[in-house]
Amino acid sequence: MNRPPAGLYNPHSTMGHTVRVRYAPSPTGMQHIGGVRTALFNYFFARSQGGTFILRVEDTDQTRFDPRALQDIYDTFEWLGITADESPAAGGDAGPYVQSERLDLYRSYADRLVQAGRAYWDYTSARRDHDAESNSGEAGGYNYEGRDLTPERVAEYRAAGVKPVLRLLVPADGKTSFDDLVLGTIKRKNKDLPADPILLKSDGFPTYHLANVIDDHLMGITHVLRAQEWVPSTPLHLLIYEAFEWEPPRFAHLPMVMGKDGSKLSKRHGATSLIEFRRQGYLPEAITNYISMLGWSYDDSREFFTRQELEDLFSVEKINKAPAVFDYKKLDWYNGQYIRRCDDDRLVELLLPYVQAAGWAAGSGGDGAGAEDRERLAALLPLIKERLKLLADVSDLLRFVYEDVNSWSLDDLIPKKATAGEALAWLDAATAVLEDRPLPEAGDDAAEEAYTEALREAAESAGTKLGNLMMPLRVAITGSRVSPPLVGSIRELGMDEARRRIAGARAVLAAAAEKNA
């Protein structure tokens, strides 16, 4: 046995059979729902088993590599609060954890496959454009011609500067099967496998198939939890394990996440990358909770789980087989629930960036805002907390507080089935109460109730109901027929500004009443 290369993880050097799982994203795009689901399940599985969670970066496609995508992986993990025990950043005994830094490793292990007669260098597959190939109608199209090249032919190709690819020698007969932890036994005939798949590309980089097998082995991975789209190539991976004479890990293939129309979740279904959800104002705990329920459940009724609870309660036995449709509506519901449960101080901090983006507070991203900005928002919070579905909703809800209202729609000012003259009278009646009574202090429910009672009495005196008194006032103050509770809103806006707006709205009503008279 060869001496293990540097970086070989020796499972016997630590605990015996502890679970070791990994999330192995490719830094080619922003982290999306599907990937994060896989990351979460691996992480929860590791934690629930007292095992180790590893982050490995699979950057073997040089052409698609994107440094922003790499950063996004770390950002997303941090945002969700999931930490890898071993990763490029955290290090670990089985590193390096970036595949482009393991090229020598793949090369040397590939040589072992050649020596064992399980793989061969193919010089006949001149690089072809994949798209052109698909259009030809003959996908793949490899005909094994590189299998038995004479030394002379090889010399010719080499002389011509041809860079070979390494191909796995797939046996023509037999079948390969495995017991999936989620799907049960899966069999596939070897002849149905792709014809001698490529292990090393002509640029010297490994394909996913080779790299993932070598790394999973060297890193001591015990369980592979990955998306079901990998099921068809798992027998291929098993063949590679067998060629190396390695014991393969256990597999658990996770159900796919689909869009509303039943096809794989993609852009056209709506937001898919975590960064988008984050920007719109979804809370990490809502995302975590909802995503965890895609293809997994705990029992027949429980639906709220903290991250800690998922770390304790998660189990592969409860993973579903069938694909799950991503329901944006339900995510929204979860988010609203979590916002309402959110601690007020934290919610202010979460909301601040949106208030800043609207230009209503100094700084950006929560930084730069002063104590006054925070106090103002904190005072407004009770008015909007149960009305927020997304953090971003804050700007629409509070625009009337932070921005001037200078125009009033006559239609909006006049309650249903009422005239401009009536609306004018009601607005005046409401204003009289405002001028007559001091507004209730924030949080004083009894005073608030008494205040509303005074308004109700004024309405009755004016021969109408409370709603008709409030609506013209609401529109005057907020410029809209929909607003947070009015009395509190006026208090936070201040009586001076309220008077100005009432006067403006009153002029609109008066003009209309005049005209009708």
Add this chain to the structure above:
RNA sequence: GCCCCCUUCGUCUAGCGGCUAGGACGUGGGAUUCUCAUUCCCAAAACAGGGGUUCGAUUCCCCUAGGGGGUACCA
């Protein structure tokens, strides 16, 4: 085309031979309410179809249909 996988309300799901097939989102209705929202109550809504196995199938097996995935020098 070939191969693999999947199938309970519109959606996420519970169910592991005998249940009035449960919960949640959404939807409809109602209550609360100054609008909106929140909260509460009620309602409609499912075992894809056909064969078996069994005293008995949502549950086990087979077939059909439908859906999804794979079939790259991408992962």
